Amino acid sequence: MAQPLNRYKADLRDFRFLLFEQFRLQDLLGKEPFAEWGEDECNMVIDGVYQFACDVTGPYNHIGDTQGCRIEDGRVKTPDGFKQAWDKLWAAGWVMLGKPTEIGGQGAPASLTAVSGEMLSGSNTAFNMYPTLTTGAAEVIEKFGTERQRKLYIGKMTDGTFAGTMCLTEPQAGSDVGSASTSAKALGDGRYLIKGTKIFISGGDNDLAENIIHLVLARIEGAEKGTKGLSLFIVPRIRVEDDGSLGELNDCVVPSIEHKMGINGSATCVLNFGDEDDCIGELVGEVPHQGMRQMFMLMNFARIGVGMQGLAVAGSAYQSALEYARERKQGSSIKHFKDPNAARVEIIEHPNIKRDLLHMKATVEGIRALAIKLTMHQDQLAAVEGKDDVSEAYHEGQISLLTPLIKAYATDQAFRIAERAIQIFGGHGYLQDHPVEQACRDAKIFSIYEGTNFIQSMDLVGRKLGQGGGKNTEALLGDIQKWIGAHQDHEVLGESATILKKAHEAVGACVMQFLGWFQRGEMARIPLASETFLELMSELVVGWLLLDAASIALDKLADTPESHPDHAFYVGKRYAAVYFAHHVLAAIPHRAKMLRASDMSAWEMPSEAFGGL
């Protein structure tokens, strides 16, 4: 079982600060669609999920990693404890926290659900993939399925009886989804014969649920090539009769699972559909060739989810490193560097360790602020839906624009932060005795799945920047601009606001640069620069949100006695923002300049010149 030092930890104070001090969720509570929700309910959820994460999912994080999944008699066995955690999680209701009440959810705000998700995923990211993929698949059926499909599947996919998956990738079709060759042959009665091999299917088999509902991208015979010819099918592992009872086994087998660098508790499966030409599937809804559109709903949901995984693992690794740095004594203070007999101090007192921790704190809290901002847009959208077109378009636009940022930036940083956490633990960080090396291994997949981070960056520059004639980008940059205007003479944060201003200008210039490249058809420049741009834009947003948090914290600090625990918390907000401004934002203008200079060496060099042929 977990050592005390390895117990899952989260900074609940920061959750409450973001929800109720920075983003003012309370303004949306007590009225539709959150009429049932008040601040007290939200706080109870935070406390309840935290306890659940510490007591139920957290203790199986290390076990899941070391045991991993295995195949026995053609079925996947998940690690010890996962089945109990699965049952308890559904019973506790946390999976359905943010889901619509119509499908049995609690209809909680998305921002509160994000906080809950951070704790569930941060305590055991591999385990948490099973329920979140299940509800994601259920939502696709809810949105696009027929009345009959909703009746047949949703209930059992929202109480833990059935699990769900999304099946896109094939051996030859990874990032290039349109190359998928899994086929669907109409049987004439609305059913299809599915045939093909899917790989990298998370939870593709498991022993948690009675049945598994696969959502499978396949091409109906004769449909056009590429993504446009793909349709989405419901393919249950065990066929479901019209009365809801389980029928025969479908022709869908799991020949093997992958041995991975991390997330070992999550079974990554190869799935063979129709080896015996007897795999029955049904179209999601009634219209064929809508597969990509339908899957993209799940993908967008999943991309935000993966960004949250990054935040979750980063947050947990930071808390572990912070706790260790406060306990581990090594060396003496630099204040007494001339005295060999000076007392040993906790390593948090060493400037470089403290700097690393502050870097981690600022990055984690900044990404968390980004996550809450994004989900608050979802909540605000829900509040204005059908009432205010302008506001609706604004919130929708921000969600769309921020999605690739959180997916890619949070996950790239998760790996970095776990790496720093290992370094703070020193040699001990390299051991499986502590949770940070697992965090690092788990985190590596986040930058790859649900669209690699490169694909996110191309989504950002190729679609999102120009969406609605550039309106969403303008709105975001305008919001930042407004903040700068209001704070550039701020007593404490004025200098940092000036740094933010220059970063803001630099990012704006990059946006224009991309526009120019697109207009002139200089296409090769775009993929060379897109990843760096996504990072710069993410840093800009994160730096702004940190400064905004600091300005709120400084206001509150004035009325907070030093003896109150909030005092230290607010002081921390100030330093995190100032640090981030001086160490991260300050680099943006020069990095943007380099990006715009657009050195083309990599494109011009002939591939043979890599040698080794």
Next chain:
Amino acid sequence: MAQPLNRYKADLRDFRFLLFEQFRLQDLLGKEPFAEWGEDECNMVIDGVYQFACDVTGPYNHIGDTQGCRIEDGRVKTPDGFKQAWDKLWAAGWVMLGKPTEIGGQGAPASLTAVSGEMLSGSNTAFNMYPTLTTGAAEVIEKFGTERQRKLYIGKMTDGTFAGTMCLTEPQAGSDVGSASTSAKALGDGRYLIKGTKIFISGGDNDLAENIIHLVLARIEGAEKGTKGLSLFIVPRIRVEDDGSLGELNDCVVPSIEHKMGINGSATCVLNFGDEDDCIGELVGEVPHQGMRQMFMLMNFARIGVGMQGLAVAGSAYQSALEYARERKQGSSIKHFKDPNAARVEIIEHPNIKRDLLHMKATVEGIRALAIKLTMHQDQLAAVEGKDDVSEAYHEGQISLLTPLIKAYATDQAFRIAERAIQIFGGHGYLQDHPVEQACRDAKIFSIYEGTNFIQSMDLVGRKLGQGGGKNTEALLGDIQKWIGAHQDHEVLGESATILKKAHEAVGACVMQFLGWFQRGEMARIPLASETFLELMSELVVGWLLLDAASIALDKLADTPESHPDHAFYVGKRYAAVYFAHHVLAAIPHRAKMLRASDMSAWEMPSEAFGGL
């Protein structure tokens, strides 16, 4: 056994370029101390070691990782194949390639040995630790031991009969070596009773050799506190009689080994000395309290060795990614982005993948150039030793100055490069089927052991920069300055030389800044800035060496027909240098400016403000 795609690969052409085109090893060959060595001999070594790495050590890299080491009946069992590889390695003579002929070595140049070491370590870095730690320990005994000790131990430690270790770390004494509490009590007959627990001892036990000779740092009773009171002891696992025969088991047990993130084939042991008060050790040499000085000889050797491990693993990961990018087809060329029916291309043709590969190539080849430069200084030192004081001081100074650079920069980059390699493999990179995720896990320890990379950076700024009144630093910066002067009007490289010039000035300004901080006693600024400075200085040196290589390659290109394989190789050298200048060197001036601005947020922030208390 290894899949074809997982076979170890190295770029032998680059080895030959560095040795014979850029650094002109041939000028030192055929005369003392390399009278026995000519170009042909060197090339035979390169080919021979490569074949050995591919056929003998490489195939056990993945097996070593998945099997790991285990304890059976109190003894460590290494993975399958390690014992055979150990025997073959000693028989082939590669371990002793660069060692002095007096102790049975082949007396090869250090630069050639570096190339050999890259291949041995790149093909199986965990395995290669056993022989290199053994010869390292032998060299300490050779240098500081008594005549009797040399006779008793060296022979068997240089033919694979005995293995060796270095035992520094204790649970409470990691980076803070001076806190070691292992004790030594004189028995009056020159022998000592050793008592204490050492941890993180690589190869602390193994089934490869008949006996293991531990070099143990311990404090003789009554000696002063801190590092100055430490002595170094020879503590054999099995006592060695004066006639060289093995006697009784010493009181030294291995209660456990660590379960780690990587280098699983290397047994990381806890060693208990003297649990039964019967652990006999003898002082290395005759003078007590010389432990740190003696150990530091091994440490300096080991630090360069760890830098070489970083290069080795980075080089191997790059070769794997390059090969995969040339085989894997996915998506169509950006040149045909409007045509959904365009042919699928190898992913190396995608600009971002090509850019990643070029980044990896430039970084790996630049670090390799740094490694060869450093070891060429060792060779040149050997050639002038006792003949030319000025030249001797110059080469010694450069070795000393470049040691922390290669240790820290090569190992930080190894992790980054393995990470990029995983990303190029996509989801497949996350699987144990390919060698890149192991490379990433193996590499993480390099930034920690033999002095963390932070400690390297403090060694650089606190000791090395100012060594000899700053003479070594001046000499290095002067060498770069000279190159700039000669190349700033270069037709192809002139623009890059100008970028180098600005980077050079910026690094010079940082050196002065550190001097100022030291002089004014602003000590806390130093550890906040040292790691970034080490990186900037390393990038400067690496960028310079890449540009130097490119200028040589461009000269040769003029006489190389396009049909000759060297043509592509030389073109690659040009692009690697120009890329590195525009993407890495170009950032140095701004990063140096930020470093010098020396934001102190992290130091000023009270530790309580991290919250979570």
